[in-house]
Amino acid sequence: MKSKAKYIIIVGVVLFQSLVAYPLITMAEENDSKSVNIETTLEPKEVESTTSETEMEASTKEVVEEKTSQKSIITNNLTQEKSVLQAGETYESTFPDAALATVIAKAATGSEDITQEVSQTDLNKITSLTATSKGIVDLTGINLLSKLAYLSMSGNQISDISALNGLANLSNLNVSSNQITSFNLNANSNLPMLNTVDIRSNDLNNINVQDQSKLRTIKCDTGSSSELTEVMLKNLPTLIAASNSSNPVADDIAFSSTPGLSKVILENLPSTSSSVQLDRCVIEELVINNLPKVSIVTINNNKITTLEGLEDLAALTSLNAGNNELTEIENMHTFPSLQTLNLSSNDLTNMVMNQATAEKFPLLRTMDIRSNNLIKIDIQNQSKLATIICDTGSSSELIEVTLKNLPELIAASNGSNQVKDDIAFLSTPGLSKVILENLPSTSSSVQLDRCVIEELVINNLPKVSIVTINNNKITTLEGLEDLAALTSLNAGNNELTEIESMHAFPKLQTLTLISNKLTSIILNQATANGTPNLTSIDSRSNDLTKIDIQDQPKLTKIICDTGSSAELTELTLRNLPELIAASNGSNAVSDDIAFSATPGLSKVTLENLLATNVTIQLDHCVIEELVINNVPQVAFIYINNNKITTLEGLGNLTAVTNLNAENNELTELENIPAFPKLKTLTVNNNHISVLPTSLKTKNPVLTTLSATNQTITLKQKVIVSDLVLDNEVKNFGQTTTAKSISNNGTYQNNQVTWLFEDVQGVNAVDYQFSEPIQEATIQGTFSGKVTQPIKVSTVPVITADTEMTYPKNATISEAAFFKDISASVTDDAILTSDFESVVDFVKAGTYEVTLNAMNEDGVEAVSVTVLVHIAKSPAPVITADKEITYTQSTEVSTTEFLVAIHATTNDGSPIESDLDTTVNWSKVGDYTITLSATNEDGVEAIPVKVAVHIVEPPAPTISNVIFDVDGVQTTESHEVGELVSEPLTPTKEGYTFIGWYDEKTGGNKWDFTTDKMPGYNITLYAQFSKDTNKGEDGDGGKASVASSMEVTPSGQSQSENSKNSSNIKLPATGDDNATVLLVGLGLLMLGLFIRLTQKKHTK
DSSP states (O other): OHHHHHHHHHHHHHHHHHHHHSOOOOOOBOTTOOBOEEEEESSOOOOOOSSOHHHHHHHHHHHHHHHHTOTTSSSOEEEEEOOSOOTTOBHHHHSSSHHHHHHHHHHHHSOOOTTSBOOHHHHTTOSEEEOTTSOOOOOTTGGGOTTOOEEEOTTSOOOOOGGGTTOTTOOEEEOOSSOOSEEEEOGGGOOTTOOEEEOOSSOOSEEEEEOOSSOOEEEOOOGGGOOOOEEEEESOTTOOEEESOSOTTTSSEEOTTOTTOOEEEEEOOTTOOSEEEOOSSOOOEEEEEOOTTOOEEEOOSSOOOOOTTEEOOTTOOEEEOOSSOOOOOTTOOOOTTOOEEEOOSSOOSEEEEOHHHHHHOTTOOEEEOOSSOOSEEEEEOOSSOOEEEOOOGGGOOOOEEEEESOTTOOEEESSSSTTTSSEEOTTOTTOOEEEEEOOTTOOSEEEOOSSOOOEEEEEOOTTOOEEEOOSSOOOOSTTEEOOTTOOEEEOOSSOOOOOTTOOOOTTOOEEEOOSSOOSEEEEOHHHHHHOTTOOEEEOOSSOOSEEEEEOOTTOOEEEOOOGGGOOOOEEEEESOTTOOEEESSSSTTTSSEEOTTOTTOOEEEEEOOSSOOSEEEOOSSOOOEEEEEOOTTOOEEEOOSSOOOOSTTEEOOTTOOEEEOOSSOOOOOTTOOOOTTOOEEEOOSSOOOEEOTHHHHHSTTOOEEEEEEEEEEOOOEEESSOEEEEOOOEETTEEOOOBSOSTTOEEETTEEEEOGGGSTTOSEEEEEEEEEOSSTTOBOEEEEEEEEEEEEOOOOOEEOOSEEEEOTTOOOOHHHHHHHTTOEESTTOEEEESHHHHOOTTSOEEEEEEEEEEOTTOOBOOOEEEEEEEOOOOOOOEEOOSEEEEETTOOOOHHHHHHHTTOEETTOOOEEEOHHHHOOTTSOEEEEEEEEEBOTTOOBOOOEEEEEEEEOOOOOOEEEEEEEETTEEEEEEEETTSBOOOOOOOOBTTEEEEEEESSSSSSOBOOTTTOBOOSSOEEEEEEEEEOSSSSOGGGTTOOOOOTTOOOOOTTOOHHHHHTTSOOOOOOOOOOOOHHHHHHHHHHHHHHHHHHHHHHHHHO
């Protein structure tokens, strides 16, 4: 009971504290019996009444104090409302504002007399009340018009509308053009039927309308004339419009251009169905939540820093948030219907949209992010995104762009021409990385020129036809891939070093690679498979040293550097059936293939160029290796002023009519191919000495041949006498006539002769020739000069001794040989010989060595022969012992004998002896053996005598062996060097015999099969290993052979052994004391038992 009482007390205290904490609004009864109804509103106002001022101040103070503690109600105001009319009241006393009283009296009674008595019946007749511009200030008492549905109070001086609270039938309210600064409606306003509110032309700075279930339209000031700073519209289920618009349906919620508007909260407005327009304000705090029918939100030109307050806008299709202060969009909520997003002119630095963003905006099609400080754009996986508008050009700060997996994207640019320039970031000064991947709808061009791009990927844009990436820092084109519709690629002014890594572009026609760092252009069969439709390639302003273009079936034009600015050394154009021009582009049509005046060009191959149809200009280069083959339409070939040595590389040039090969290094025309239409051949200033008759047969229509000023320089001749030179200059089979012969030379019988004395002090002689072409159908001149370089010299003379002798096996160099024979040569000639290859110092004999010499002019001396004798080796010297002794019947071989007597020769010559024929090994005696030796040169040594003594063998030596078995010994005698017989194996109880050893413990085990008796006595000890499962510890470790058994060596009888050994009897086992002990113990136990029994009986 005590606990229950305690519990009841605690509950009571809690309830009491709750009641104290919750203020109650009470009714104060006035002296004149008029009741004052205290209602809560959203704005404070002074309490007005007809009661005395002193009483009202006290009442107001009490209410305000109570209100201050009331924290659950939103900034409510207090006002006095008349809820019940008292008898005798007049309009003047009921409605303090005389102007209002007059209007109501008129409406209720038809009379403006405000002193007449008022009745509730009359007031209930008023359903509509209009009081425009009546000077009304105070609305106190208007709540008594309980049937009022329409109220128009425009053009008055009203500042407080809290007196309207409780007008349960009021549906249309017009308080425009008053002095209201704060318009507040909430659930406590008790205006359940309110439908339309007009609060225009007030000095409003705050609108706070909440929980009005029927409210559909709010008309208020917006724009430059409005002083609004805050708008809150919340929980208005039927609201469709809030604006100053004459067409509220079109502009659902519109506060555009309201200069002071900084806070807007729009929540739970399910009927607002068109747009929210909050642009050009100063909004910093924004909430737009649960407006499920709104399709357009315009909030641009504010100070909004985040879009996190926008939520549950299920029908939103367009969001314009441009010109704000947004720094990120990651916190945006899901907008399932959003199609257009404008984020231009914010403070965004990164635009990152990924899979998570795609799930938020699954229908997003257009995005404008211009005029931000964007350095990175990374947009991926947006399934409906079609247009991206962003800053490009000099105003952009972009450094990285990634557009990836955007299946509907058709344009990404600054918006000036989105359709034509699908993806355009041209002239963006900091853009260094671009990744464009999987954009299947982008269908026109990609323009990324004039940036600083270093890393580039353009992959799977199957509809793009033009890619412009010139003027960047791109080093490779490997990142361009799967561009099935690409027809034009401009990659000029980059840092490309190769194009071999390019991927296949099946429709590519134009490739521009100008101003890169290419050193070679190589297009071959593999490239042809990748670019089968390539028609034009421009590679000017590179550091090209090599151009090798082959097997391009559609290529018609090649533009590249030629002339003094080119660094080309090698050119190959092969299997290009459509090629019509290859040059620097200045006149590509006229000069089909033109590389004139390219200073380093040394190798040219032109093959199978079926469409090239005018000229080939390769003049004024340094060409040494030239092939021009199967260019059937070319008529003119200019290869003059090069270093060409033969025209053999020209072939299948069926249309050539003019060939200019002058100023080259041609030495012959025999190998010139056939030119069926050649009319003019120019080979002036070459080195041609023969005009062959085949020229006419190979070139049947040749009519003009210019072969003047040939410079023919023959191989230098060294002369030591008169010079006679055959004239080998031929003119169509006829020897030309030598003219203007230098140094008094003479010409006779096709030979030019110079006397030796006429050419002293000169290094060359020459003659000239000049005559018409010796072919009737060909016009022209064959002239030139033949130069014979010469050097006057003398024949060197060799002197040396005629013979020289060396000992065998001597080591002599050629230089030492020359010195030994006093060899010398005149004219500082170089002396040589076959000394090292002819003379064999290992073999004695006589060898012929030939000396030769040649001076620096190549003049050889008359050879000289020297005889070299290699002497024989000296006789070998034999050394050996003087004598040696052998036992009778020993039988020693010659080789063993020579080793035994230490026989050797000083030079290693083999030693022979008569040992085998002289010594009788079975007969004791002394024998004399003769040793002899002959060296490889046949020189014999002085024989050496050795005495061999054969003596009788000595008597045998006997030694003893003692077998010891745990101290029991047996002795045997054996001849030294013979095997010892193994005795019987001893046994020992609890042990296993392991062998006989030369020590009692350890030592070496004796092997009876190999070990022989030494020349001294030995003892062998029997050693045992203890068995782990036999015997007892107390057996003493003694051998347990039967006591009567004698241990004898195996293989001997007992009688024989008795001669040399003592009998060994093993001791019997010791006395067993166990029985005595057991008996004593038994007796002791018996005594103890008897003793104990006696004591028991005694007791």
